[in-house]
Amino acid sequence: MLKIISGGSAYGARLITDQSFRRGDLIYRIEGHRFTEQPTYQTIQVGRNQHIEELGVIAYLNHSCQPNTLIDVTRMEVVAVRDIAVGEELNFFYPSTEWEMDRPFICLCGAPQCVRLVAGAKYLSVDTLSRYFINQHVREMIFETLAQTVTVERDA
């Protein structure tokens, strides 16, 4: 079971697990959501112009630059990326789904590799993004941006 705990973190509510998981375990299957073209701070991006809302408990997954879960939007699964103990807060790396976020913020996760400004994958280097699981739609947008950059340099 996943429990929503309000307060106690920089982000307000957080999502706590009362069971342990092993790396690779399925934590949660995303169901019952609705698709929208309008991103908000409560949506998750699943395609170039497609987002999902009404996410239930996973709307309370906070961001971390050293996350313990990933969200695979192709499979609609939340998966453990390392062993997770009872009582731990669950979190994921927001730029792994979000290209350009509706509400950017300064990260306070405290991880050594903290990216500081969490505004979406568009604002991070390929080097930084390569440390994480990144969803297909975000990878496609990264490659397109790189291709445009190469074209501009060739023309200059």
Ligand SMILES: [Zn+2]
């Ligand atoms: Zn951080």
